[in-house]
Amino acid sequence: MDVTTALKTRISTRAFKPDPLPESLVRDILDVARWSPSGGNVQPWTVIATAGAAQRAIIDLAKTALMSNPAGEEGDRPIYPEALWEPHRSYRYKVGEDLYAKLSIPREDKGARLAWLAKNYEFFGAPAALFFIIDRRMGHGQWAHMGMFMQSIALVAHERGVASCMQECWARLRDTLHAHFALTAQEMVYCGMALGYADPDAPVNTLRTDRAAVDAFAVFRGF
Numbered sequence: 001m002d003v004t005t006a007l008k009t010r011i012s013t014r015a016f017k018p019d020p021l022p023e024s025l026v027r028d029i030l031d032v033a034r035w036s037p038s039g040g041n042v043q044p045w046t047v048i049a050t051a052g053a054a055q056r057a058i059i060d061l062a063k064t065a066l067m068s069n070p071a072g073e074e075g076d077r078p079i080y081p082e083a084l085w086e087p088h089r090s091y092r093y094k095v096g097e098d099l100y101a102k103l104s105i106p107r108e109d110k111g112a113r114l115a116w117l118a119k120n121y122e123f124f125g126a127p128a129a130l131f132f133i134i135d136r137r138m139g140h141g142q143w144a145h146m147g148m149f150m151q152s153i154a155l156v157a158h159e160r161g162v163a164s165c166m167q168e169c170w171a172r173l174r175d176t177l178h179a180h181f182a183l184t185a186q187e188m189v190y191c192g193m194a195l196g197y198a199d200p201d202a203p204v205n206t207l208r209t210d211r212a213a214v215d216a217f218a219v220f221r222g223f
């Protein structure tokens with residue numbers, strides 16, 4: 001698969017088949033993705049890969065934690081800036097609307113929306129997951145480099161027929177996961193990623209998101 005095809009056909013998969021992913025395949029994906037660039041080659045990433053009982057324990061943990069605290073524990077690194085502005089606000093709104101349309105969930109059905117959101121915390125049925133851990137002392141630059149690494153993982157996985165969904169929703173359980181993974185005081189969970197084989201029959205996996213055209217975000221000078 002060439003890079004252009006990989007970029008244009010990778011999607012966030014939100015329904016997986018239960019078929020397990022062998023550790024060797026997850027290792028192979030990470031082994032390629034580690035060639036991602038990072039400023040100063042500092043490679044600011046640490047990964048916790050889970051499957052089987054280790055993953056089920058996290059699902060149980062999430063269920064319990066969110067039952068007592070549905071709003072979660074976002075802390076000092078919120079997932080989105082407060083009061084997102086245009087055009088980003090509209091981009092975000094549209095993907096939400098398109099997603100719920102695929103799921104046949106009407107806008108006003110809050111219960112159904114919440115039930116759907118809860119599926120995030122079951123990894124949408126994925127048999128494996130990655131958690132991306134970053135050191136709190138790292139700055140914006142290193143967070144960006146972590147993003148490059150995550151994108152590489154998603155693309156390499158896609159090349160191998162493995163679907164993914166990045167899941168920053170896990171930021172809502174940062175404290176719970178911090179304790180569960182016995183991280184050091186400096187370490188924090190940035191994001192999760194569900195990994196597995198896409199369920200081809202799930203309507204949600206037919207969602208194809210938009211992107212703004214080049215002229216909406218780029219200017220060209222001196223060409």
Ligand SMILES: Cc1cc2nc3c(=O)[nH]c(=O)nc-3n(C[C@H](O)[C@H](O)[C@H](O)COP(=O)(O)O)c2cc1C
Nearest residue numbers: 010011012014095120165166167168169170191209
């Ligand atoms: C860092 C990051 C975190 C994300 N977190 C979530 C998440 O928690 N739950 C979810 O369903 N999608 C999540 N997504 C998926 C985005 O909604 C998705 O990438 C975007 O709508 C574009 O769609 P596409 O990935 O299908 O191209 C996340 C994406 C990124 C890059």
